[in-house]
Amino acid sequence: KVLSTMDTAVVDDPASGKRRRRFKVDLGERKVLLTLFEDATVAELAEKIAARGGRSVGALLAGGFEADMDEPAAVVFESDDVVEVHWSEDVKAPPSSFAAAPTLVELDVRTIWSRGEAVGKLAVDATRPLEELKVLARSAAGFVAEVEVHLTEHELQGAPDWAATVAALGLEQGDTLWVHRVHPSSAQSTTAASLDAVWQSGDAWTPIDEAGLSVPQTDKGKCAFLATLRVACAGKAGFDARFLPNVTDVTRYAPCVLALKQLACKMQITPGQKTAVATSIYAFLRTVLPRRVDDDAVFEHADEALAFLFCRESQTKLRFETVSTQCPMSHLPLEDPVSLQGHDVVPDLVASRKAVVAQLGNSDSPLVDVEPQLRRRAALASKRRANELLVLADFPSKTSGDDDSRQQTVGRELAWLSVSWKVEARSYLVKARAQCLRPVPPLSLQRAATRAPTVTVDFQRRHAVFTGTAPCSSNLEIWLPLTGKYEVVDPHKLAEALGSSTDEGLVLAAEDDRPPAEAIVVVFDRSNSMERTRFSLRPTERDDDDDDDEDDDDDAAKKTPPR
Numbered sequence: 001k002v003l004s005t006m007d008t009a010v011v012d013d014p015a016s017g018k019r020r021r022r023f024k025v026d027l028g029e030r031k032v033l034l035t036l037f038e039d040a041t042v043a044e045l046a047e048k049i050a051a052r053g054g055r056s057v058g059a060l061l062a063g064g065f066e067a068d069m070d071e072p073a074a075v076v077f078e079s080d081d082v083v084e085v086h087w088s089e090d091v092k093a094p095p096s097s098f099a100a101a102p103t104l105v106e107l108d109v110r111t112i113w114s115r116g117e118a119v120g121k122l123a124v125d126a127t128r129p130l131e132e133l134k135v136l137a138r139s140a141a142g143f144v145a146e147v148e149v150h151l152t153e154h155e156l157q158g159a160p161d162w163a164a165t166v167a168a169l170g171l172e173q174g175d176t177l178w179v180h181r182v183h184p185s186s187a188q189s190t191t192a193a194s195l196d197a198v199w200q201s202g203d204a205w206t207p208i209d210e211a212g213l214s215v216p217q218t219d220k221g222k223c224a225f226l227a228t229l230r231v232a233c234a235g236k237a238g239f240d241a242r243f244l245p246n247v248t249d250v251t252r253y254a255p256c257v258l259a260l261k262q263l264a265c266k267m268q269i270t271p272g273q274k275t276a277v278a279t280s281i282y283a284f285l286r287t288v289l290p291r292r293v294d295d296d297a298v299f300e301h302a303d304e305a306l307a308f309l310f311c312r313e314s315q316t317k318l319r320f321e322t323v324s325t326q327c328p329m330s331h332l333p334l335e336d337p338v339s340l341q342g343h344d345v346v347p348d349l350v351a352s353r354k355a356v357v358a359q360l361g362n363s364d365s366p367l368v369d370v371e372p373q374l375r376r377r378a379a380l381a382s383k384r385r386a387n388e389l390l391v392l393a394d395f396p397s398k399t400s401g402d403d404d405s406r407q408q409t410v411g412r413e414l415a416w417l418s419v420s421w422k423v424e425a426r427s428y429l430v431k432a433r434a435q436c437l438r439p440v441p442p443l444s445l446q447r448a449a450t451r452a453p454t455v456t457v458d459f460q461r462r463h464a465v466f467t468g469t470a471p472c473s474s475n476l477e478i479w480l481p482l483t484g485k486y487e488v489v490d491p492h493k494l495a496e497a498l499g500s501s502t503d504e505g506l507v508l509a510a511e512d513d514r515p516p517a518e519a520i521v522v523v524f525d526r527s528n529s530m531e532r533t534r535f536s537l538r539p540t541e542r543d544d545d546d547d548d549d550e551d552d553d554d555d556a557a558k559k560t561p562p563r
Contacts, residue, residue, distance in 0.1 A: 019038045021035070021036055021037075021038050021040070021074045023035075023036070023045065023073075023077075025049055034048045034049065035371050037174075038072070038074045039072055039074070040072065040073055041069065041070055041072060042060055042067045042068065042071055042076055043069040044073070046060055046069065047103055055087045056087065057085060057086070057087060059086040060077075060084070060085060061083065061086065062076060062084075103126060104123040104125060105171050106121055106122070106173055106174070107121065107122055107123075107124065107174075107175050107177050108121055108174065109121065109140040109177050109179055110177070110178055110179070111178075111179055112180050112251070112253050112256075112279050113210045113283060115251075116407070118176075119140070120141065121140065122139075122140040122177075124136055124166055126166045126167040127165055127167060128166055129164065129165060129166075130156070130165070130166060130169065133166055133177075134147070134149050137179045138179065143179065143212065144212075146181070146183075146184055147179050147181055147182060148255075148270070148273075148276070149178070149179055150177070150179075151175070151176075151177070151178070151376070151380075152176055152254045153376065153391040153392055153393065154258065154380045154390075154391050154392070155255060155258070155259075164379065168375075169375075169376050169379050169380075170372035170373065170375035170376035170379065171372070172372050176254075178253065178255050180208075180255070180275065180276050181208045181279075182204075182271065182272040183203045183271070185271075195268070196479070198269065199230050199484065200226075200481065200484030201223075201226055201482050201484070203271075204271035204272075204275055205226065205274050205278045207275070207279040207281075207282035207283075207298075207299075209282075215282065215298075217298065218296055218297055218299070218300060219482060220300050220462055221298065221299030221300040221302065222482060223462040223481045224299060224302045224463045225281070225299040225303075227481050228303040228306050228455055228463060229281075229306060230465055230479075230481075231437060231455050231465060232306050232310070233264045234453050235264065236310075236436040237436065238310050238433060238436075242309070242310055242311070242313065243260075244257060244260060244318055245316040245317070246309040246310075246314045246316075247260060247309060248316050248395070249407075249410045250410065251280040251281075251284060252407075253276065255273060256276050256277050257392065257395070258390075258391075258392045259274070261320055261390065262390055267390065281305065282298055282299070284305065285299070285301060285302065285305050286298060287414055287418065288305075288414060288417045288421050289301060289421060289423070290421065292423075303463065304426050304427070304429055306437060307426070307429045307431070308434075310428075310433050310434045310436070311428050311431050311433045312413075315406055316396055317394070318394065318395065319392075319393045319394035320390060320392060321393040322389070322390055323377045323389045324388060324389075325388060325389050327355050328349065328350075329351045329352070329355040330351075330354075330355035332352070332355075334351070335352050335354075335378065336352060336354070337351065337352060337375060337378045338350070338352075338356060338368060338370060339368045339370050350370060377389065377391060438455065439455045439463065440455065440466060441456075442456065442457070442489075442491045442495040443491055443492070443495050445466050445476050445491050446469075446476070448466065449469055449476075457494075457498065458478060458480060458487070458489075459494060462482075463481070464478045464479060464480055464481070465478060465481075470488045473488065475489060475490050475491075476489055
């Protein structure tokens with residue numbers, strides 16, 4: 001029989017919309033934090049304590065009375081209760097450094113085309129490797145080809161080790177897995193070597209339709225999509241306040257939102273994340289565009305779609321957090337994080353367990369296992385070289401009534417947009433809020449250098465990105481999405497080559513918004529006096545007669561004396 005003390009506190013869980021109860025358990029050699037839903041039973045609490053203590057729990061007693069295993073733990077145990085944990089000496093539970101009970105964890109599975117709705121559920125043993133979780137997620141989503149699996153907070157590709165257990169990731173009941181198809185070439189690819197290479201057109205930026213088929217886009221569409229999206233993610237006004245919340249409203253896909261935020265922060269993303277962004281925007285456009293627009297020409301309207309997302313007001317709130325990936329004591333990647341509570345020198349410090357034990361020892365530093373959310377972030381960060389990890393800390397949940405109301409509003413707007421969308425014109429690019437995405441005419445690029453990057457056009461009348469003045473030159477530099485390379489251009493030659501564009505998609509680029517410095521006015525006088533023959537280039541016979549008459553008059557004037 002071993003006695004352990006436990007106090008409780010109620011915390012809110014924004015991801016699930018439910019309330020959780022947190023239990024602090026003193027196991028003698030260390031303290032641990034257990035977080036369960038408020039309706040969790042005493043049996044579930046006992047299972048978690050058993051996993052943390054390395055032994056099976058025989059009974060839990062409060063006030064000398066044994067608790068019924070079927071009763072809710074939050075009802076039986078109140079705040080500051082002292083609970084007796086009676087261990088069963090005859091049954092040994094396998095120890096676990098990450099403290100997960102060998103029980104099934106039920107997770108929701110969502111895809112891009114499910115638009116925020118769960119397409120299925122999966123139950124996975126917490127002691128199984130993450131590779132098995134990926135296989136189960138693919139099956140639950142109904143995919144047979146290669147997929148990429150994400151958490152709401154961050155992507156999983158490359159971190160943590162797929163041989164690690166589900167328990168190491170800190171997954172809990174009701175968590176969401178986001179699953180989408182990726183291209184076979186992307187599955188073997190890594191992150192790009194440079195930020196410019198991230199934006200270059202390729203297989204990863206090709207959307208995948210609801211049937212799982214790749215939908216290659218026209219060169220014009222690729223340029224319109226990538227050039228406009230790159231400028232949108234370049235720190236333009238309204239990106240965080242309107243653009244990202246609107247992307248959330250119309251896509252309902254957390255990996256797409258996180259990838260766009262990472263691009264705005266000049267962070268690398270995986271090929272699978274590129275596909276998530278491209279497919280999410282494609283799904284939105286396919287919803288509002290008329291069916292007469294071919295599937296391979298959908299991205300030719302991407303500039304107008306992104307402008308719409310910059311213009312619309314949204315009530316959706318997102319929250320991102322930056323998490324340190326290093327242990328503050330060892331300065332190595334954070335692994336098996338613990339919290340020091342009550343220590344005089346470093347109170348409430350989160351560090352790697354090995355580093356804490358090596359420097360402070362167990363006796364002077366009570367170690368408390370951190371809650372699953374922090375363990376999950378540490379596992380995600382452990383394989384990355386960056387010092388910080390950007391996570392999506394708060395994403396709208398379908399369990400919220402306010403979220404359902406917002407989605408009904410968004411659904412009505414998209415239904416209206418699908419019947420009012422003007423294929424031949426640009427209705428949102430001309431609005432003031434989308435001015436940062438409006439193509440800049442070649443002769444206005446010099447003046448726009450202070451607000452680069454901006455959208456412009458190349459010699460083939462396709463969208464490009466103007467990045468500024470070329471070094472040691474008066475020429476300008478533009479970036480081409482198809483090749484991923486920069487090109488130095490003379491704006492006057494570019495304007496001469498474009499001429500008067502009749503392409504509806506580039507009608508804005510043909511305008512010249514420079515303020516006039518002078519005006520040249522050509523006047524044609526068409527009055528009767530302008531019909532005199534003296535203005536003729538070649539004298540006529542009448543002109544000769546007139547000249548003779550004028551000579552005779554002059555002679556007569558000389559012979560006549562003055563009065």
